[in-house]
Amino acid sequence: MVRMNRSRRRPTGRTVTAATVAVAAVLALVAGCSSGRSSQGAAAPSSDGRPSGATARTVAVVPRPARLTLGSGAGFGVTAATPVHAEGGPDAQAAAALVAGELKLRTEGGSGAGITFRLDPRAATPPEGYRLTSGPSGVLITARDGAGLFHGGQTLRQLLPAGGGYGTVRALVVDDSPRYAYRGAGLDVARHFFTVAQVEQYVDLLALYKFNHLHLHLTDDQGWRIAVSSRPQLTAVGGRTEVGGGQGGYYSAADYRAIVRYAEDRHITVVPEIDLPGHSNAAIVSYPELACAGDRTPAPYTSAGVGFSRVCTGKESTYRFVDDVVAAVAELTPGPLIHLGGDEAKTLAPADYQAFMKRAIAVGRAHGKQVVAWDEAAAEQPDLLQIWHPARQSTAAVVAGIAAAARHGSKLLMSPADRAYLDQKYDPSTPLGLAWAGYVSVEHAYDWNPDTYLPGAPRGSVAGVEAMLWTETLSTSSDLQLMDLPRLPALAEVAWTPQAERSWADFRLRLAAQAPLWRSQGWTWTRAAGVPWP
Ligand code: TNX
Numbered sequence: 441m442v443r444m445n446r447s448r449r450r451p452t453g454r455t456v457t458a459a460t461v462a463v464a465a466v467l468a469l470v471a472g473c474s475s476g477r478s479s480q481g482a483a484a485p486s487s488d489g490r491p492s493g494a495t496a497r498t499v500a501v502v503p504r505p506a507r508l509t510l511g512s513g514a515g516f517g518v519t520a521a522t523p524v525h526a527e528g529g530p531d532a533q534a535a536a537a538l539v540a541g542e543l544k545l546r547t548e549g550g551s552g553a554g555i556t557f558r559l560d561p562r563a564a565t566p567p568e569g570y571r572l573t574s575g576p577s578g579v580l581i582t583a584r585d586g587a588g589l590f591h592g593g594q595t596l597r598q599l600l601p602a603g604g605g606y607g608t609v610r611a612l613v614v615d616d617s618p619r620y621a622y623r624g625a626g627l628d629v630a631r632h633f634f635t636v637a638q639v640e641q642y643v644d645l646l647a648l649y650k651f652n653h654l655h656l657h658l659t660d661d662q663g664w665r666i667a668v669s670s671r672p673q674l675t676a677v678g679g680r681t682e683v684g685g686g687q688g689g690y691y692s693a694a695d696y697r698a699i700v701r702y703a704e705d706r707h708i709t710v711v712p713e714i715d716l717p718g719h720s721n722a723a724i725v726s727y728p729e730l731a732c733a734g735d736r737t738p739a740p741y742t743s744a745g746v747g748f749s750r751v752c753t754g755k756e757s758t759y760r761f762v763d764d765v766v767a768a769v770a771e772l773t774p775g776p777l778i779h780l781g782g783d784e785a786k787t788l789a790p791a792d793y794q795a796f797m798k799r800a801i802a803v804g805r806a807h808g809k810q811v812v813a814w815d816e817a818a819a820e821q822p823d824l825l826q827i828w829h830p831a832r833q834s835t836a837a838v839v840a841g842i843a844a845a846a847r848h849g850s851k852l853l854m855s856p857a858d859r860a861y862l863d864q865k866y867d868p869s870t871p872l873g874l875a876w877a878g879y880v881s882v883e884h885a886y887d888w889n890p891d892t893y894l895p896g897a898p899r900g901s902v903a904g905v906e907a908m909l910w911t912e913t914l915s916t917s918s919d920l921q922l923m924d925l926p927r928l929p930a931l932a933e934v935a936w937t938p939q940a941e942r943s944w945a946d947f948r949l950r951l952a953a954q955a956p957l958w959r960s961q962g963w964t965w966t967r968a969a970g971v972p973w974p
Contacts, residue, residue, distance in 0.1 A: 497946040499612070500953035501598045502929045503650060503936035504946075506619075511611030514576045518555070518606045523548035528559030531586030535559075538705065539593030543600070555579045555596070557589045568652070568707075569617025572596065574609045587707040591616070591650050598648075602956030620890070622824075622853060622904025623935035624653035624711070625928065627920075628863075628911040630660035630722075631744070632682050633689035638917050640702045645924065645963070647706040649932035654703050655711040655779060655812075655906060658691075658769075661721035661741045661749050665690045666712065668768040671727065671761070678722035681740045683912055696772050704774070711812060712769050715781030716762065717788060717796045721749040723761075730758060744912040747786035753796040762803050770807035777824065778804050783814035794819060812853065818845040824903060825850045830858035830877055831894060839896060846901035854890040855906045860931055862923045863910040866968050872913050873923060882968045886930035886947055889939050905935035918964045925958055925965030926951050948972065 496508045524547045526536035533547070536557040540547045545555070556578060563584045565571060570583040570592035581592035595614060601607035625646050627639070634642070639656075646654060658665045664678030667690060679690035691699070700710045716723075724730045725738045732752035741749075751758050770778055780800045785793050797813065797820040804811035810823035818825055818841040825845055829838065846852055857864065857877035864880040865873040890902050907928055914920055929951060933942060952972045958965055967973050 496612075497943075498949050499599070499610070500602070500950045501595055501614075502947070502950050502954060503933035504941060504950065505595065505614045505616035506938055506941060507615040509613045511575060511613065513611045515608040515610040515612075516574050516576060516579050517608050518543070518545075518579075518600060520544070520606060522606075523552070523554040525549075525551050525554055525556045526558075527551065527556060528561075532557045532559040532589060534705065535581075535586055535589035535593055538590065539596065542593075542597055553578050556581065557593065558582045559586065559589060560584060565615075566617040567621070570595075570614075572614040572616070573612075574599070575611050579609055587652070588617075590647075590707050594648055594650060598954070598957065602953060602960075618650065618652075618936045619938055620902070620904035620935050622653055622906070623651045623932065624655050624853070624904060624906035625651050625931075626655035626657060626713075626855070626906055626908040628657040628660070628909060629665050630657055630663045630682075630715075631911040632684075632686070632915040633663060633665060634911075634917070634920075635689065636691065636695050636698055638920075639699050641917060642920065643699075643703050643706055643708055644961070645921075645928065646708055648957075649929050650936055651932060652707055653709050653711055653777075653904075653906070654699075655713060655908075656699075657713045657715065657779075657910075659713070659715050659722060659781075660719045661746070662743075663688045663690075664722040664726060666696060666714075666769060666772075667692050668765050669693070670764045670768065673726040674723060674765075676726070678726040681722065681725075681742055683742055683744055684915070685742045686915070693772055700772070700774065709775035709777070710773060711775060711777045711779055712773055713779035713781060713812075714765055714769060715779075715783070716800060717751045717753055717781075717793065718747065718749055718783065718785030719781060720751050724749060724751065727761065729755075730761060747784045750785055750788045751796075753788065753792045758796075759799055759803070762800055766800075766803050766807050766809075770804070770809050773809075776810050777812055778807075778809040779812040779826070780804055780822075781814060782817035782820075782822075783828070785816070797822075815842060818842045818850070821845050821848050821850045823850065824853050826853040826855055826906065827894065828855050828857055828861075828908070830856050832858070833877075839894060842894060843896035843898065846898050850901075851903035852894070852897060852901050853904055853906055854893060854902055855908050856888075856893055857908075859885055859888050859893070860905065860907050861910070862907050862927050862931075863912070863914065866927075866966060870966070872919055874910075874913065880927065881970065882926055882930055882948075882951070883944055883970050885927040886934065886942075887944050888934065890934065891939070905931060907931040921958075921963045922966050925963060926954070926968055926971060929954060 524540040526532040568587040570588040583589045599609045664674045675690040682688040721741045728738045730751045797817045801811045812824040813822040815827045865875045
C-alpha cells in the first residue's frame with residue numbers, strides 16, 4: 441500500500457467559541473441553496489464564450505469542485521479590512537495565515553464576521569476535502585485536516601475577483617475532495633538548474649491548483665543537484681554542468697530542506713528522484729569508478745541526448761554508492777517516497793538492468809522509503825510505477841507487464857507523455873519544448889481518463905496523476921510558465937475532479953478566467969488555441 445501525504449497531521453486542539461453563532465448564520469444560508477450535483481441541470485455556458493457566472497458549472501474554480509451549489513442570497517463582500525479567523529488549533533492557524541497572506545488580509549484572534557478557517561476533527565469531509573460556505577455574514581471553510589483547509593483557501597482565492605483584488609464572494613456551498621490521493625508535478629532541475637527561490641515559486645503554482653506532490657528530478661547526464669556529504673565530488677564536479685554549457689548549480693542540504701519545508705507548509709510532499717542506472721553521466725564524471733572497465737572515458741555532457749550512460753551494475757562498489765546516496769537523500773526527505781529512476785538504460789543488457797533495479801528498490805526500502813520507478817521497471821514491482829510511455833507506442837507485452845505489476849501490488853502513477861508531458865509543444869508554433877510524443881494541446885492534456893488509459897490495468901490500481909516538465913529546452917521561470925500555463929491546471933483537474941464532473945466545454949471557460957490571477961502573480965502563459973482568453 442502506498443502511503444501518501446494524507447496521513448500527515450499535527451496535533452490539534454479544538455476551541456469552541458462564540459464563532460459558532462456566526463457560523464450558524466452562514467449555515468442558514470446553505471439551507472436556502474438549491475441542492476444537487478452542480479453538473480445536473482446546469483445551463484450551457486453563455487454564447488459569448490466567457491464565463492457567465494450564472495451557472496454552477498462555470499463558476500471559475502479550477503480544479504472544478506466535486507460539488508458546488510449556488511445560493512440565492514447575497515454573497516460576502518471582502519475588503520482590505522475583512523478579518524481572517526482560525527479555529528481549531530495550529531493547523532487552522534497555519535492555513536489561515538498563509539491564505540490571509542495571499543489575499544493581503546490580516547488574521548485576528550477570536551471569531552465573528554469575516555473569513556473563518558475551522559479545523560473540526562468531527563467534520564464529515566474526506567482526507568484533504570473541505571466545505572466552503574459563503575453568505576452575507578462571511579465565508580466559512582471547514583475541514584478535518586490542515587490540507588483540506590488549505591485547499592479550501594485556494595478555492596476562496598479563485599472565487600474572489602480575478603487579479604487578487606477584493607470584492608464579493610458569491611453565495612454558494614462547495615463540498616470538495618480529491619479523486620486521487622497523489623496529484624503530482626515533476627520538475628527536471630538536472631537538465632537546467634533552478635534555484636530555491638524558483639522552485640518555491642513553482643510550489644506556489646502547484647498549491648493554487650491543489651497538487652500535493654512535487655517530484656524533483658535531481659540527477660541526470662547533464663548535472664547532479666543534491667549534496668551528498670559522503671560523496672562530495674557529485675556536486676563539486678557533477679553540479680557544475682547543465683544543458684547548453686551553463687554553470688549549473690546544486691542544492692545544499694539546507695537548500696533542499698528549505699524547499700521541503702516550503703512545500704510542506706503548502707501541503708505538498710517532495711519526492712526526490714535519483715535517476716539510475718542510466719541517465720548517470722554526471723555521477724560517472726564525478727566518480728569514474730562507477731563505470732565498468734572498458735566503458736568510454738567519462739566526460740561532461742551538456743547536450744540533450746538520452747540513453748547512452750550507465751553505471752557498472754556488476755561491481756559491489758556501485759551498490760555502496762547507491763546506498764550512500766539513498767541514505768543521504770532519504771535522511772533529508774520527510775516524505776514517504778523516493779524515486780530511483782530506471783528509465784532509458786538503453787546500453788544495459790535486460791538482465792543487468794533488472795538485477796540493478798531489484799537491488800536499488802531494496803536499498804530504498806531498507807532506508808525506510810517506498811520506491812517510485814519509471815515504467816521500464818515494472819517487472820521489479822516498485823511501490824509506485826510511473827507510467828510515461830504513450831500507450832500507443834507500447835507493445836502489448838509492455839502493457840501486460842505493467843498490468844501484472846499492478847496485480848502484484850504496484851500502484852500506478854499516470855504520466856503518459858502524450859497527455860501529461862508538459863515539455864511537449866502545444867502545436868507546431870510553440871517555440872519551446874520537444875515533440876517526440878506528439879503535440880499536447882490543452883484539450884488533449886485535459887480530455888482523458890487515467891483509470892482507463894492503460895488497457896488491462898486492474899481497477900483501483902491508479903494512485904494518481906503527475907504532470908512532468910523536462911527542461912532540456914527550458915532555462916528560466918518564464919519558460920516553465922509558458923509550458924505549464926495553461927496545461928498544468930488542466931492536469932490538476934484530471935487529478936482532482938471526478939471524471940463524471942469534467943467537461944472540456946466548461947473547463948475552457950473556467951481556465952480562461954484564471955488568466956488575471958496569473959497576471960497578478962507576475963506569471964506568463966501561452967495563449968493556447970481552444971481557450972477563450974480574455
Ligand atoms: C524522456 S520520460 C525522458 C526524459 C526526457 C524526456 C523529454 C523519461 C522517464 N525519460 O529523460 O527528458 O523524455 O521529453
